[in-house]
Amino acid sequence: MSDDGFELLIRKEGAIRPLDEASLDSDQPMKAILEILANERRRCIIYYLREHESAVVDTLIDHVRAHEWGGSPVSPDPSQRERLRVELLHAHLPKLENAGVVEFERTGEYVEYVTASETFELFVQLAESAER
Template sequence: MSTKETGSNGPSTQSIEEPEADNNADDDIEAAESSAETQLSLDLIFEVLKNRRRREVIRYLREHEQQVTLSDLAEHIAALENDTDIASITSSQRKRVYVGLYQCHLPKMADMEIVEFNQNRGIVDLGPNAPQLYEYLDNDDAGGRKWYKYYIGISAFGVGLFLLTVVFGQPALLQTAALGGLCVAIAAASVLQTVSERDTNE
């Protein structure tokens, strides 16, 4: 905008500059919005955590606190699933986990911003929403260690039955009953553990 003034020396033009718009506030708002994590619903959180491979992805990334390759991640999870070390896993075991992570699990977790997944480079990192799952993941870790308590209880049950055979003095009958009961208890606990782990593997 400009105004013209007329003086003794003739007309002159004096430019008055308008103040520039302050864009700093808008920039701050956009930065805050982009950095703010999206609150995940409990349904989405449990949908992610119900699968063992997804849980292991978060654990692995959380432990390393840096970008990892999809190959290293697949090898780690394959070794866990097959109860062996990385050097002993077969190519088919590794490939099965690799394909599952690449095609299904990582893209789904990336959509929720739980991980950042660069498919072209095969790089995986934690996303901004990952910390929302830590509380439930830690509780799951504690629950996953409950099986040893069951087996301790079974052992105590077997010892108790054995002591009964000593106290009542009928070793043949009671020992048979004790052995049968102990076998049934161990078999039941083993089946429950196997089913529980299998359901969360795929």
């Protein structure tokens, strides 16, 4: 156990062990995982897709807007929706796709969550728990 009384545990192969004793897979470098999770909009998209498995881009836009506007997907400025669409289509979704987190079919604007590495899933769970 660490000196501050907090110990991170991981369940792997039916056993619960301290994180530093577990041999985590290394499919995704730590820097890439942290970079993906550093952005609130990407985390919002990941949380949604983990729960629903897939979505069209318009649904993700509405979900992100609702999250940012306190539950209401409606904002006072309609151009904000278009700016968010551009940001998702040209920045966040390609970054998630390149990291192997989602499959993004651009023609139909369809996004599917790809079960990422065990290490990535662990960090997503930690981030989601911390944000609740």
